[in-house]
Amino acid sequence: MQLVSRKEMATHVINKPSDFKVCEGCGRVVRQEFSICPTCHAYRFLTNEESVVERAIQLASQEQRSKTLGNFDFD
Ligand SMILES: [Zn+2]
Numbered sequence: 001m002q003l004v005s006r007k008e009m010a011t012h013v014i015n016k017p018s019d020f021k022v023c024e025g026c027g028r029v030v031r032q033e034f035s036i037c038p039t040c041h042a043y044r045f046l047t048n049e050e051s052v053v054e055r056a057i058q059l060a061s062q063e064q065r066s067k068t069l070g071n072f073d074f075d
Contacts (some may be wrong), residue, residue, distance in 0.1 A: 010060035
């Protein structure tokens with residue numbers, strides 16, 4: 001597994017939102033190839049690019065406030 005910062009990951013997501021989707025259960029940004037969320041096992045996702053970009057920006061900004069690797073991560 002590559003170690004990248006959330007900001008780098010967010011940039012990657014924002015540049016190619018069609019490769020990702022947002023879990024409706026936990027809000028994680030996951031790759032399109034997952035059919036269920038690897039974290040909460042939800043199977044409903046927001047797939048529109050606007051939602052994905054918005055979420056990625058949120059997650060990147062939360063990094064500064066939270067010191068722990070909490071709920072917010074990218075898979
Ligand atoms: Zn989830």
